[in-house]
Amino acid sequence: xxxxLVEDDADTRSYVSAGLQARGHSVDESGxxxxxxxxxxxxxxxxxxxxxxxxxxxxxxxxxxxxxCGTHAKVLMLTALGDVDARxxxxxxxxxxxxxxxFALNELIARLNAISRRGAHTHTLTCLRIGDMELDLxxxxxxxxxxxxxxxxxxxxLLKFLALxxxxxxxxxxxxxxxxxxxxxxxxxxxxTHVCRLRGKIERDFLGPRMLRTIRGEGxxxxxxxx
Amino acid sequence: MRLRPGMTARGxxxxxxxxxxxxxxxxxxxxxxxxxxxxxxxxARHYIENQLRQAIADxxxxxxxxxxxxxxxxxxxxxxxxxxxxxxxxxxxxxxxLMVGDLLKQPRAGxxxxxxxxxxxxxxxxxxxxxxxxDDGSMMVVGRDLxxxxxxxxxxxxxxxxxxxxxxxLALAGGMVTAGGYLRRVEAIAGxxxxxxxxxxxxxxxxxxxxxxxxxxxxxxxxxxxRIQMLVEGLRQVSNDIAHDLRTPxxxxxxxxEAAMDEATSVESYxxxxxxxxxxxxxxxxxxxxxxxxxxxxxxQRRAGFSQVHLSRLLEALVDDYQPLLEGEGxxxxxxxxxxxxxxxxxxxxxxxxxxxxxxxxxxTPPGASVALKLHAKPQGCQVVIEDTGPGIPAAERARVxxxxxxxxxxxxxxxxxxGLALVAAVADLHNIVLKLGDAEPGLRVQLDFVxxxxx
Numbered sequence: 197x198x199x200x201l202v203e204d205d206a207d208t209r210s211y212v213s214a215g216l217q218a219r220g221h222s223v224d225e226s227g228x229x230x231x232x233x234x235x236x237x238x239x240x241x242x243x244x245x246x247x248x249x250x251x252x253x254x255x256x257x258x259x260x261x262x263x264x265c266g267t268h269a270k271v272l273m274l275t276a277l278g279d280v281d282a283r284x285x286x287x288x289x290x291x292x293x294x295x296x297x298x299f300a301l302n303e304l305i306a307r308l309n310a311i312s313r314r315g316a317h318t319h320t321l322t323c324l325r326i327g328d329m330e331l332d333l334x335x336x337x338x339x340x341x342x343x344x345x346x347x348x349x350x351x352x353x354l355l356k357f358l359a360l361x362x363x364x365x366x367x368x369x370x371x372x373x374x375x376x377x378x379x380x381x382x383x384x385x386x387x388x389t390h391v392c393r394l395r396g397k398i399e400r401d402f403l404g405p406r407m408l409r410t411i412r413g414e415g416x417x418x419x420x421x422x423x
Numbered sequence: 424m425r426l427r428p429g430m431t432a433r434g435x436x437x438x439x440x441x442x443x444x445x446x447x448x449x450x451x452x453x454x455x456x457x458x459x460x461x462x463x464x465x466x467a468r469h470y471i472e473n474q475l476r477q478a479i480a481d482x483x484x485x486x487x488x489x490x491x492x493x494x495x496x497x498x499x500x501x502x503x504x505x506x507x508x509x510x511x512x513x514x515x516x517x518x519x520x521l522m523v524g525d526l527l528k529q530p531r532a533g534x535x536x537x538x539x540x541x542x543x544x545x546x547x548x549x550x551x552x553x554x555x556x557x558d559d560g561s562m563m564v565v566g567r568d569l570x571x572x573x574x575x576x577x578x579x580x581x582x583x584x585x586x587x588x589x590x591x592x593l594a595l596a597g598g599m600v601t602a603g604g605y606l607r608r609v610e611a612i613a614g615x616x617x618x619x620x621x622x623x624x625x626x627x628x629x630x631x632x633x634x635x636x637x638x639x640x641x642x643x644x645x646x647x648x649x650r651i652q653m654l655v656e657g658l659r660q661v662s663n664d665i666a667h668d669l670r671t672p673x674x675x676x677x678x679x680x681e682a683a684m685d686e687a688t689s690v691e692s693y694x695x696x697x698x699x700x701x702x703x704x705x706x707x708x709x710x711x712x713x714x715x716x717x718x719x720x721x722x723x724q725r726r727a728g729f730s731q732v733h734l735s736r737l738l739e740a741l742v743d744d745y746q747p748l749l750e751g752e753g754x755x756x757x758x759x760x761x762x763x764x765x766x767x768x769x770x771x772x773x774x775x776x777x778x779x780x781x782x783x784x785x786x787x788t789p790p791g792a793s794v795a796l797k798l799h800a801k802p803q804g805c806q807v808v809i810e811d812t813g814p815g816i817p818a819a820e821r822a823r824v825x826x827x828x829x830x831x832x833x834x835x836x837x838x839x840x841x842x843g844l845a846l847v848a849a850v851a852d853l854h855n856i857v858l859k860l861g862d863a864e865p866g867l868r869v870q871l872d873f874v875x876x877x878x879x
Binding site: 296298348349350376377378385386389390393 | 708712740743744745747748751771774775778
């Protein structure tokens with residue numbers, strides 16, 4: 197991915213940049229809002245990581261400018277103001293995701309992966325296939341092989357989200373936000389328990405490979421590929 | 424900031440607005456007294472003069488009816504009567520010479536006032552006279568001393584002067600007393616404000632119980648102070664809490680990192696130390712985020728951004744989420760949710776509140792315990808009860824556990840920030856929900872009463 201990182205704190209910038217480059221992404225860095233806006237309009241980026249509080253021009257203003265001139269790059273906003281109102285404001289201005297500081301690098305990378313693929317999917321798809329598992333998005337039914345698997349509504353939402361991001365790591369915070377709609381997580385075991393139950397339904401009694409994997413320290417991944 | 428001392432000192436009376444009002448009032452009273460005096464004085468004078476003229480005219484008529492040759496004798500007789508009648512008489516001949524009588528100068532015909540020296544004394548007396556030209560060319564004059572009228576006049580003037588003065592003095596004194604009363608109450612408010620400025624946040628404006636405007640002002644101010652004090656105390660509390668409760672995990676982390684530097688021998692042991700340090704940092708961050716969340720909820724304007732929330736559905740979704748967690752460890756989860764219950768509120772915050780209560784039940788009950796969630800519609804609003812058969816909370820601790828960072832000794836060994844119930848209390852307060860912790864015999868009973876608001 198070609199990524200633009202607009203962040204005024206030099207330490208955070210170099211840390212994030214190094215982490216992204218280590219995972220094979222190409223990263224351009226910018227330290228203030230005006231410069232960031234200029235770069236974003238001159239080059240074609242897949243994803244822009246945009247700090248909300250920047251010198252010269254704040255992140256919200258950069259975002260509005262980008263959206264009004266029709267840039268299609270995905271934008272992930274970073275902020276110390278992680279509360280719901282700030283988040284809603286950011287999403288309404290056209291951000292694709294919002295991440296509160298401080299964050300784990302893995303969380304940022306998982307979210308960047310998720311938003312960079314979004315849009316390629318979802319709107320047009322009626323059916324998702326992962327290995328021998330098939331999700332009918334219109335009838336909300338799951339089959340593995342010839343057998344239908346019965347899921348509760350929440351389990352369906354969970355599986356759908358994992359399937360839309362198949363072969364990517366999905367973090368617990370992402371699941372809480374997108375599947376449950378919670379913005380904070382005192383809900384300690386909630387995600388783990390539900391993933392565990394879902395795993396029971398889609399893996400037990402089936403001979404195929406394990407599909408719903410726990411990635412230690414990061415989250416979960418739905419994948420049909422063998423390790 | 425200091426309040427101007429002149430405004431609170433006793434000497435401030437003369438400069439107070441209330442005193443100026445009293446002065447104005449006194450002036451108004453004086454004007455009214457003056458007007459009253461003028462009207463009654465003129466009326467009384469007019470009446471008495473008319474009476475006088477009537478009497479004189481009658482007397483003159485009587486004298487004129489005496490035949491011409493007996494007039495001098497009649498005048499003479501009248502003047503020598505003892506006691507004298509109050510009238511003065513004179514008859515002048517056609518040449519204007521005094522024939523008989525005690526009025527020495529001939530006036531013009533008709534009504535007039537003449538002045539002459541009183542017989543025997545040097546005093547000038549004013550006499551109202553009626554001169555009547557008679558058929559034989561002589562002139563009959565009858566008069567009466569104006570002394571009585573003038574005496575009444577001066578008496579009236581005197582009485583009204585004193586009464587007017589008394590009215591002004593009384594008005595002024597009354598005004599001063601009123602002003603003093605008002606000033607004292609303003610001073611009481613200013614005094615309370617000064618004490619608060621000086622740092623005594625417990626200071627309140629005294630309420631007299633008369634339920635007047637000042638009492639209403641005092642109530643409003645006290646209400647405001649109550650809220651400000653709560654916010655300030657909250658802030659103070661948070662600072663203290665942060666100092667105490669974040670210091671502990673940070674200290675642990677420091678010790679662990681130090682120990683790792685001294686003792687770790689392999690990459691693997693360094694990795695372990697880093698992992699534990701990360702976990703410590705995450706717990707500090709989580710505590711910090713929870714604190715901020717509570718502070719933000721507490722600072723929020725009541726009922727701002729509220730909408731209709733389908734409470735039954737919200738709870739059903741939560742039950743779906745928590746059922747596997749609760750039943751996973753052999754607990755019984757009893758659910759009774761009345762359908763179609765709606766409340767006015769913030770769905771996200773309500774979800775968080777109920778989730779916290781269910782998490783509490785999850786963390787503080789042993790496997791095999793029962794947890795119940797009930798929603799009942801009530802005539803006025805609705806009621807949610809969450810009960811468990813765990814160890815419960817001793818009655819003496821129930822109010823305390825709603826505060827930040829309060830963890831009962833029994834719970835110290837389990838993970839948690841000690842902020843869960845504080846957040847529940849904050850959300851409940853924002854929604855005007857009456858939150859009661861009670862005894863489920865055995866276990867904890869949390870009762871939440873949603874009271875319908877009249878303005879909804």
